[in-house]
Amino acid sequence: MDDTRHTLCHVTTPQAVAAAGDRLTGYPFLHCCTDAQLAFVLERHFPGRTGLLVLRFDPATVDGRIEWERSEPDQPPFPHLYGALPLATVATEQL
Numbered sequence: 001m002d003d004t005r006h007t008l009c010h011v012t013t014p015q016a017v018a019a020a021g022d023r024l025t026g027y028p029f030l031h032c033c034t035d036a037q038l039a040f041v042l043e044r045h046f047p048g049r050t051g052l053l054v055l056r057f058d059p060a061t062v063d064g065r066i067e068w069e070r071s072e073p074d075q076p077p078f079p080h081l082y083g084a085l086p087l088a089t090v091a092t093e094q095l
Helices: 014-020 035-045
Strands: 008-012 023-025 053-057 063-069 078-086 091-094
Touching: 008 035, 008 078, 014 023, 014 053
Parallel strands: none
Antiparallel strands: 008 053, 023 078, 053 091, 063 078
8 A cells, every 4th residue: 555645643642752752663563544544543442541642644754664454354454664753753633
C-alpha cells in the first residue's frame, strides 16, 4: 500500500512520550493506523482509557520503513513503523 497518501497515527501515553526523548521507537515496530482505522484501534486496544495521545505524522518524516501488515481479522492492513518517529515532526492530539 502507498503510505504517502496517508497521515499516520500512533496512540500512546504522555508518559511514553516524555520518556522517549526526541524519538519514539518500538520493538520491533510502532503500531500505527490511519485516521480511518483510529476509532477501531481505540475501541479494540484502549477501551475506557483517558489521557491518551494521538501522534499524527507524515510517513515521509520517519527514520525507517512503513510496512502495511494484516494484524486484525476483518480489517485492512495496518501500518507498522520499523524505525524511529521524530517527535519534532508530529502533531499531538490529546483524547
